[in-house]
Amino acid sequence: MLQQIHKWLTKPVFKYTCPICREPGSQLICENCQSMLPQIKQSCFQCGLPLKQTTGMQAMRCGQCLQKSPHFDLSITPYHYAPPINQFITRLKFNNRLYYANILAELLIKQLNKNSEQLPECIIPVPLHPSRLRHRGFNQALEIARPVAKQYRIKLDPFCCSRVIATSPQMSQDKLARKNNIKNAFKVKPGFNYKDIAIVDDVMTTGHTVNELARVLRANGARRIQVWAAARS
Numbered sequence: 001m002l003q004q005i006h007k008w009l010t011k012p013v014f015k016y017t018c019p020i021c022r023e024p025g026s027q028l029i030c031e032n033c034q035s036m037l038p039q040i041k042q043s044c045f046q047c048g049l050p051l052k053q054t055t056g057m058q059a060m061r062c063g064q065c066l067q068k069s070p071h072f073d074l075s076i077t078p079y080h081y082a083p084p085i086n087q088f089i090t091r092l093k094f095n096n097r098l099y100y101a102n103i104l105a106e107l108l109i110k111q112l113n114k115n116s117e118q119l120p121e122c123i124i125p126v127p128l129h130p131s132r133l134r135h136r137g138f139n140q141a142l143e144i145a146r147p148v149a150k151q152y153r154i155k156l157d158p159f160c161c162s163r164v165i166a167t168s169p170q171m172s173q174d175k176l177a178r179k180n181n182i183k184n185a186f187k188v189k190p191g192f193n194y195k196d197i198a199i200v201d202d203v204m205t206t207g208h209t210v211n212e213l214a215r216v217l218r219a220n221g222a223r224r225i226q227v228w229a230a231a232r233s
């Protein structure tokens with residue numbers, strides 16, 4: 001009897017079910033599946049664009065950033081927008097599975113832990129236009145930013161700026177249309193006074209959205225801006 005109780009008491013209790021292999025485990029994603037995620041090996045340090053050649057050199061910039069520097073200083077985007085990461089993002093955004101915000105945040109935190117960059121004073125999730133927010137019910141960028149801010153005890157401020165122009169979904173347009181689409185889409189609220197910021201988004205596609213937000217933040221006094229996104233396409 002005692003032996004049985006002992007066995008029962010010492011039996012590992014698994015907190016999570018891995019969303020990829022469905023095995024129970026002590027981490028959100030099991031170690032085996034984590035090792036198979038589509039990690040970006042080398043990317044442009046400024047915009048996060050995956051670079052084809054891996055030179056082993058740190059602080060590489062892509063041709064686009066060399067030609068025209070974005071309004072942000074650096075990007076931390078650990079994964080390709082590929083399975084299963086893109087599926088996590090789809091489930092979060094379109095199936096309201098908020099659990100996936102925690103997973104994406106945890107993956108982002110893992111990458112940030114490896115990074116030696118100074119942490120910002122404030123995290124700003126890319127705002128959604130009120131009409132999109134009403135439709136979706138939540139801002140996926142804010143849901144990803146929440147556990148990250150908590151982890152590092154950084155102030156999270158989703159209210160200091162807003163999206164004033166409702167833009168159509170970026171995925172379905174050509175490059176030029178996307179760029180014009182986002183122009184002047186953001187405004188900061190009166191009293192904005194952050195100098196060192198991390199913008200958080202779920203996925204960075206062309207970078208036009210975060211670049212436009214960064215432009216506005218910089219015009220309002222921000223001096224150092226990083227972009228943190230779980231995925232980069």
Ligand SMILES: [Zn+2]
Nearest residue numbers: 018021030033
């Ligand atoms: Zn797994």
Ligand SMILES: [Zn+2]
Nearest residue numbers: 044047062065
């Ligand atoms: Zn770049």
